[in-house]
Amino acid sequence: MKITYSKSGSYILLELPYKGKALPGQFFTLATETGPYIPRPFSVYSLEDGKISFLVKAGGEFEKFLNGCATVEMNGPFGNPIPELDSPLLLSGGCGYAPVHFYAQTHEFSEIIVGANDPTFFDLIDLPDHSVYVTDPTTPLDIAKFSPLKNILLCGPASMIKDSKALFADKNLYLIMEERMACARGMCEGCAIMTDDGVKFVCKDGPVFRASEVDLEWTYR
Amino acid sequence: MDLSLRIKGIEFKNPIVIASGPLGFGEEFFKYISSSFIGGFTTKTITLNPVIGNKPPRLVYVEDGLLNSIGLQNPGLDAFIINYAPHLPESCVRIISVGGEKAEDFARVTEGVDSFADMIEINLSCPNVGGQTIVSDLKSAKAVVSACRKSTKKPLIAKLSPDEDPVIQARMAVDAGADVVNIGNSIQGARFNVDSGRPFLKNVKGGLSGPAFMPVILLKVYQIKDAFPDLPVIGLGGVRKAEDIVEYAIAGASLAGIGSSAMINPDNVRIIYENLQKFMDKRGFNFREMIGIAHRGGFV
Numbered sequence: 098m099k100i101t102y103s104k105s106g107s108y109i110l111l112e113l114p115y116k117g118k119a120l121p122g123q124f125f126t127l128a129t130e131t132g133p134y135i136p137r138p139f140s141v142y143s144l145e146d147g148k149i150s151f152l153v154k155a156g157g158e159f160e161k162f163l164n165g166c167a168t169v170e171m172n173g174p175f176g177n178p179i180p181e182l183d184s185p186l187l188l189s190g191g192c193g194y195a196p197v198h199f200y201a202q203t204h205e206f207s208e209i210i211v212g213a214n215d216p217t218f219f220d221l222i223d224l225p226d227h228s229v230y231v232t233d234p235t236t237p238l239d240i241a242k243f244s245p246l247k248n249i250l251l252c253g254p255a256s257m258i259k260d261s262k263a264l265f266a267d268k269n270l271y272l273i274m275e276e277r278m279a280c281a282r283g284m285c286e287g288c289a290i291m292t293d294d295g296v297k298f299v300c301k302d303g304p305v306f307r308a309s310e311v312d313l314e315w316t317y318r
Numbered sequence: 319m320d321l322s323l324r325i326k327g328i329e330f331k332n333p334i335v336i337a338s339g340p341l342g343f344g345e346e347f348f349k350y351i352s353s354s355f356i357g358g359f360t361t362k363t364i365t366l367n368p369v370i371g372n373k374p375p376r377l378v379y380v381e382d383g384l385l386n387s388i389g390l391q392n393p394g395l396d397a398f399i400i401n402y403a404p405h406l407p408e409s410c411v412r413i414i415s416v417g418g419e420k421a422e423d424f425a426r427v428t429e430g431v432d433s434f435a436d437m438i439e440i441n442l443s444c445p446n447v448g449g450q451t452i453v454s455d456l457k458s459a460k461a462v463v464s465a466c467r468k469s470t471k472k473p474l475i476a477k478l479s480p481d482e483d484p485v486i487q488a489r490m491a492v493d494a495g496a497d498v499v500n501i502g503n504s505i506q507g508a509r510f511n512v513d514s515g516r517p518f519l520k521n522v523k524g525g526l527s528g529p530a531f532m533p534v535i536l537l538k539v540y541q542i543k544d545a546f547p548d549l550p551v552i553g554l555g556g557v558r559k560a561e562d563i564v565e566y567a568i569a570g571a572s573l574a575g576i577g578s579s580a581m582i583n584p585d586n587v588r589i590i591y592e593n594l595q596k597f598m599d600k601r602g603f604n605f606r607e608m609i610g611i612a613h614r615g616g617f618v
Contacts, residue, residue, distance in 0.1 A: 132381075133379065133381075134382050134383060134384070134528055134578075134582075135379055135384055135578070135582060136582060137379075158381075172583060276374055276376075279340070279377055279384055279581055280582065282346050282347075282350070284340060284341050285339075285340045285341075285377075285386075286371065287376045287388065288374075289371060289374055289376055289391070290374065295370075296371065317374075
């Protein structure tokens, strides 16, 4: 196990040994031997050479357990992989970069724009050539709104997801959704979102949804 | 040693009962674990009409627990009978949880699910629908249990609330015709976001489950058993290891529910079952001999 902090201490890259398989968009639940009681879901950031990596926001409960733990218990992979998109524009905010990065590592794409509120985040992560990266007060959407690309894949905070749906109403926008979950297997019904086809669950039916099918007013405050 | 026990004519091969709610109708759960490790499986609550459930967030993480606000999402009676009821596991006791707003609704759902159930659990205590739990109004709760009693000959379980007096609730349930009581549902609680200054949950309150509140339920099991020595009790809340089930039995529970622990990892149920068998073998007595032993002076 390897834990690397960004220089400011606000993000963590967690690397664990793993011999199994996983695809971009899929996630694992993680807990240490002392907690948390409900394992937390994390999208795969990278999988290569027998190592799997996750991006963790510092300051949360998981970090408390991570520091000083001997082992991390992983369960997964859960969720459906990101569908293969034709020359997509990839957008991310904060830890939402994890599934976007894994997709960029394994699929063709046109452009990638990465946002974070902490500039030292960009020293922690691996950025593909010709990436655009922005920090507050500029957001990835400020740049992306000028892009002519038709297919867009986005993962980021709720505010970014809400803004993107209005901004890209005439594009094929795919959202990698995140909700608190407990079972990760479609049983507990905790990670509900509303779609044109009724209530769906991020863990079992997602995490990728077409923005046009998601009712974000119901899903977010 | 023997883990089996008979409750109101129904044979449980062990005292582990999967709680209503977190494992749905078992369609995902039983992909991960065999029902041979389980004494009984309780479905999530069925209502007469479909219920969409609450808007997110539906979960708040709590140290050693979980605060939920699912809101009884379910497909309704008709869809349950067509799509789910025929597929309930047959190698353990099938307990179907019924819910609703009025006594007539409960009665109709009870009639509808009767042929698919070995036992029926009446959910009187969901903390996440409406303003108050049904059982907070004893008169309404009694009308519900009585209506269900008239609708089935199957053993009835009254699922009570840890937010109300357990003995008064149990008396109401027994008087109205319940055969077993389950104490209980999740206890009402809330968390507030220190950044936004607002509650995490839209309804403010949710139901707290998990090990954090097991001592609360253990006391209520003990109190019910003290008042009703012959009434079978299901203790539900916070079980995550075999010794927790032993503790529930000592307090007076015949059966012990498992919810969040099975949800986190279904294989936890197998581990709990195997360790419970080892515990009983080591102690050298049958599980049923241990039920309520705290009321008889303990292991002497």
